[in-house]
Amino acid sequence: MQIPETQRDVTRMPMPIFLAAAYGLAWLVALPLWLGDGLSSPWFTLVAVAMMFTPTVAALAVVFLVEKPQHKARALGLVPLRPAGRLVGHLALGLTVPILLCLAALPIGHLAGVFPADFTGLSGFAQITEEQLAQVGVEELPLPIETLAALQVVNVLIAALIINLLPALGEEVGWRGWMLPRLMRFGPWGAIGISGVIWGLWHAPLILLGYNYPGTPGWLALAAMVGLCTVMGGVFGWLRLRSGSVWPAALAHSALNAAASTYVIFIAADATFDPLHATITGWTGWIVPAVVVVVxxxxxxxAARAPR
Structure with a gap:
């Protein structure tokens, strides 16, 4: 049966509307930074968090106003939450895999000569901690540096499970919950590549202000963000498809944001590095997640797991 032209037009509408809304809202939310003090604005954190919800707003608009499916929560990847065992297993992967990937980036960067590390003495972490304590009048470390490093890891877990989760969900409902399954018609490589470009370029309002890659030309910073979003988006997409739920991807996104700064534990004293080359933001940090995605x-x- 031939589909009428008007109906074919409707079937092509959701993705362009979603992208226009997600990008347009992101730029609108970030506009105060561009009109004000940029990344140094006292409103930066609030603006950045608010921007993270724009993909979900865009997805909700498409689902409720354009597609109007019978099961809207399912269309967004919020349900089903069963089988429970499979969901819990993928949630555990969502929490641990990004942290391990962030940590794996450090020795690789060190071997490549782009990340100056002190994996045994933790001299840089001790230096940073002492400087922070000195600002509040504390002259000596209250605990051994190894204990403080362990507490830093605990803080990462707390941030991943509590602090960062809701904003991360704000992105993931749009990117992996709604968008990724609709890109699977292009095959796995196409879906990973297209979603990586879309997700990476969506960060432009902040990246062009110097976020993540300070001092890097805007075009190169955006290209790097696309690279990061492609490899990590592949990991998040795998969790979303195999679990049948957006929640593991949201937890993985939250864990990535929390663990991205773990490099401070292992950096050498008085050292600097270029995030374009080192840690999870740089090309040396993409090697392990890229291997994971290829495998x-x-x-x-x-691919989506067959329902039980």
């Missing part, structure tokens, strides 16, 4: 795709696991 997942080639093994046929970058």
């Amino acid at each position: 997942v795709v080639l093994s046929g696991r970058f």
Whole structure:
């Protein structure tokens, strides 16, 4: 049966509307930074968090006003929450895998000569901690530096599970909850590549102000953000598709944001590095997640699991 032209037009509407809304709202929310003090604005954190909810707003607009499916929560990846065992397993992966990837980036960057590390003495972490304590009048470390490093890891877990989760969900409902399944018609590689470009360029309102890659030309910073979003988006997408839920991807996104700064534990004293080359934001940090994504795709696991 031939589909009428008007109906075919409607089927093509959701994605462009979603992208226009997500991008347009992101620039609108970030506009005060561009009109004011940029990243040094006292409103930066509030603006950045608010911007993270724009993909969900865009997805909600499409689902409720354009697609109007019978099961709207399912269309957004919020349900089902079963089988419970599978969901819990993927939530555990969502929490741990990004942290491990952030940590794996550090020795690779060190071997490549782009991340000056002190993995045994933690001299840089001790230096940073002492400077912070000196600002509040404390002259000596209250605990051994190894204990403070362990507490830093605990803080990462708390941030991943509590502080960062809601804003991360604000992005993931849009990117992986709604968008990714609709890009799977292009195959795994196409879905990973297209979603990576879309997600990476969406960060432009902040990246062009110097966020993540300070001192880097805007075009190169955006290209780097696309690279990061492509490899990590592949990991998040695998969790979303295999679990059948957006929640593991949201937790993974939250864990990534929390663990991205773990480099401070292992950096050498008086050292600096270029985030374009080192840590999870740089090319040396993309090697391990890229290998994970390649293995997942080639093994046929970058696909929705058959329902039980």
